[in-house]
Amino acid sequence: MAQMEQAFDEFLVAQPQHWLVGRTGDHIDSVVNESGTAELPADAPLLPRLESGAAPDVLAFGPFADATWFLPSYFLPAQDPKFAFDVVQRRDEVAEDGKPFNRATFTLTLKEDLSQSVLSTVLSGQLHPVPDLVPAVDLVVPITVSGGVVVDQRVPGTTATVSGTRFTVTFQLEDPLVKVAYAHLTVGGNLRLEFRTTYSGYQTALVTQPDTGFPVHGPIFQGHQFEVFGDGGNSGGTPFEPSLIGRIGQYVFFPCTAFFRRSVPLGLHFNTDDHRRRFTVTLDGVTRTIIDARDLDEFARPRSEFHELTTLGDIATKYPSLQRIFFGQVSGTVIAIPDAYGILVTEQGTHAALDSIVDESPDTLSGCRFHFTFTVGPMADPIDMARLKADVTGIPEAVGRTLRVVLPSGLDFRTPSGLPGFPAGKVSFADGDGTTIQVSVDISDDRPTPAATLVNLFLQQLASPGPAPLFGTVAVRLDDLFPDPVRARLLLNLRETAHSGDLVTTRQPGSPPSAQASNLGPLDLKLLGCADVRDGQGPEPTVALGGRVLEAHQTTSLQGVGAGTTVEVSRNLEVAVPLPKADMLTFVAFHTHTVQEVQHPLTVNAAGLNFAAEGVSTLEAEITLIANPGDPVPTLTLSPSHTIDFVHVSLPVESAFTGLDSTVVLTVNTASGARTVSVAHDFVDQPILVVTSSTIH
Structure with missing residues (x-):
């Protein structure tokens, strides 16, 4: 027994099989089934046989009834909450070129799953992943060396189970691989993972012992010759079940550790909104998101992520x-x-x-x-x-x-x-x-x-x-x-105003299509233009509306639009020219908090009147406020030595802004007697009534 094990080990050393790592246990003699072919005995431990099945990744003829062993494929989940590309810089570690020396921990999640070949081949029965899976994963980083030659640098990873069929792989990187890996993950997309995953199975072998005197083809190990079958499921084909009839030798099954290879390109999988914030750089205990490659060439100072976008033109x-x-x-x-x-x-x-x-x-x-x-x-x-x-x-x-x-x-x-x-x-x-x-x-x-x-x-x-x-x-x-x-x-x-939520549009059925615009607010709107907007395509050409007025709480029809997903409308307020003072309170809410009245000055200025030339000794001004005719206003008296006079009156605050329309009766006193002149004046628009010669004639 021990001699055959030793012989098989020597055979694997001399003629290594690309899917075999090595033997893990003593061989098991085959039994002959009703068809005259070699099978495992019924009490053999449950392990798959390494002959290829009907397709790659499929290991048929396992010990399960109506069941198939399969080799998993590996995929990157669309969203990876475990993903991290964490760079650490230290001020006491500087590269030869004077730039920071970066160290990075790169972690990602992988998921075991069925490959398309398994799904398309196995139509019924139970599927069982091959046992004792231990994935060994390398990160392959293409890097350009002197002379412009691109070589692959391999970084071994450390795996850890997350749950079920998911596991993480972590890689430790140092410059220059940190910068190269970051560039590939965000721009180049040429990183890949390479797997050399091991698992347990039976290697089927035909073992012969050549007789002395007969021609011997091939090497002999401890008196044995070996012929092995399959390739661990790495390629498809008809399973090899050799007949015992007419052959010299015996079929045995060696418990072995096998491996299969996988390659998963990373591309730009992690250059997405879900993952981008988890590219980080840490310096002096402060961690922030990596904005671009400059953060790896400089010590990580605070930087804005924003730059002006120029690719859209003017x-x-x-x-x-x-x-x-x-x-x-x-x-x-x-x-x-x-x-x-x-x-x-x-x-x-x-x-x-x-x-x-x-x-x-x-x-x-x-x-x-x-x-x-x-x-x-x-x-x-x-x-x-x-x-x-x-x-x-x-x-x-x-x-x-x-x-x-x-x-x-x-x-x-x-x-x-x-x-x-x-x-x-x-x-x-x-x-x-x-x-x-x-x-x-x-x-x-x-x-x-x-x-x-x-x-x-x-x-x-x-x-x-x-x-x-x-x-x-x-x-x-x-x-x-x-x-x-x-x-x-x-x-x-x-x-000139900003607008939000004051107008809604609805598309109207019919041919040609149209839309309705509804003014939801209390103010009239001036409609400037409208356009159909189609999902993913932007707006159609703008349809001019020529300043059409849409009154408060009213609806109007818009022609030439309605065929898109939505309709957008450019607009402003409709404001009268000139705007009456009383209407100002429509646009500006007025609140009186602690005063009901305001002291407002009423001023009469006769400095431009030549009293002597006009023969005027004094000028008396009696002011009556039209809005408040019952409020007495003291009479103002002007003379050559006192040409300007004013008085304060208490008014409701609103009056000071809606207008102080007044009637001013000027009494002109001369040597020949007195005469009066009536003048209409608004002391809000013009706080000072200016009296000249033309005023009193």
Whole structure:
């Protein structure tokens, strides 16, 4: 018995079989079945035989009734929560070129599964994986050496069972393999895994003992010759079951350790949004995501993942409401920077309010201060945004990725924002919800011009039909590390606004297709253009709407669209030119918190009147406020030595902004008697009534 074992071992050394590692136990003599072929005895341990089955990876004729052993294949799960590519740098380890010396731990998960050959061959019966599977896995890293020659560097892995048929493999890498492996995982895609997986089985062998005097073909080991069958299931073919009839020798089964080879390309499997954040670099105990290969060539300082996207060409020409586009290399986030921010309009109306608040100082001119609050949003045309979302799918950075197009999430507080178009107010900025920004403007009596007068000026400019006089800039955030300021214009104007949720469109059945647009808000909208948007294709050409007015809570039909997935509409508020003062409160919510009245100055200026030439000794002005005729206003008396006079009156706060229409009766006293002149004047539009010679004639 021992002699045959020794002989078989010597045979494997002299004539190694590519699927055999070695013998693990004593041989088992075969028995002859009814067909006259060699079989394992019924009490043999349950192990597969290594003759090839009907297809690769299949080991038929196992000891199970109506069952088949199979060799598994290995696959990379689509999502791998165990994946990690963790690089560690130390300041005391520097490569010869002065760059950091990187060490990396690379971990991935593999899943055992049935190959297509097994699935297509075995139609019935139970499938059993070959026993005692021990996968040995190498990471093969192609690396270019001197002379431009590419050689394969092998890094052995360490395996650990996760659960069931899943296991992890971990590789320890050092430079230069760290940089090369990272480049292959994210750009090149040429890494692969090579398996030399071992398992247990029976090797069938025909053992003969040549007689002396007969021709001997082949080497003899301890008086034995061996012929082995199969290849461990690495190739298909008809199982070899030799007949005992007419042959000299015996069939025996050696318990052996066999192995099979597998190769799994990694490609760009891990260059996805699910895995990209788990490429990390650690220095001085601080860990962050690897942004690109620069992080391995430099010591890992804080860096922004964003860079400006230039592959889309001239942004302002292709998307007129946008100015710049930034791409996040790790997150796959595309941030579109709008050309400007404007007052937000939603189904509730404009997000603009004016609050009057008591001024504690008794010496102030008007007795209160005022606080404007605005929610401003990006004035990004929805058609431009739809076109951008379609276009980014075709840029090189999008290969193998799912990019997400968004607008800035708020302010970059490292860079100040401002409203230089209105220096008389104190302006502050804060993050709003989502993509919005809160802008506050405080106006108080801390300067010669009364606060009420300044508020009136502010409201007039808010409705200005020309270039917006209330202009500024906001610094928007990409992330906390982007080094350069990113700014957008700020326009506080009712005629240039941002819109969200104030309008919905529905496609209408019929031929030709059409759509309906419904104004959900309390304000009239001016429709500028509309376009069909098709999933994955972006918008069709824009259909001009010519500034059609869609009244509050009304619906209108849109022709030339409706064939796409959705319909997008460009719009603004419909604002009268000029805007009546009373209508301003439709757009700006007015709140009186602690005061019901405001002290407002009424001023008469006769410095331009030549009293002597006109023969006027004194000029008396009696003012009657049309909105409050019962409120007495003291008479103002002007003379050559006192040409300007004013009086404060207490008024409801709203009156100071909706208008102070007044009738001013001027009594002109001369040497020949007195005469009166009546003048209509609004002390909100023009806080000072200027009296000249033409006024009194």
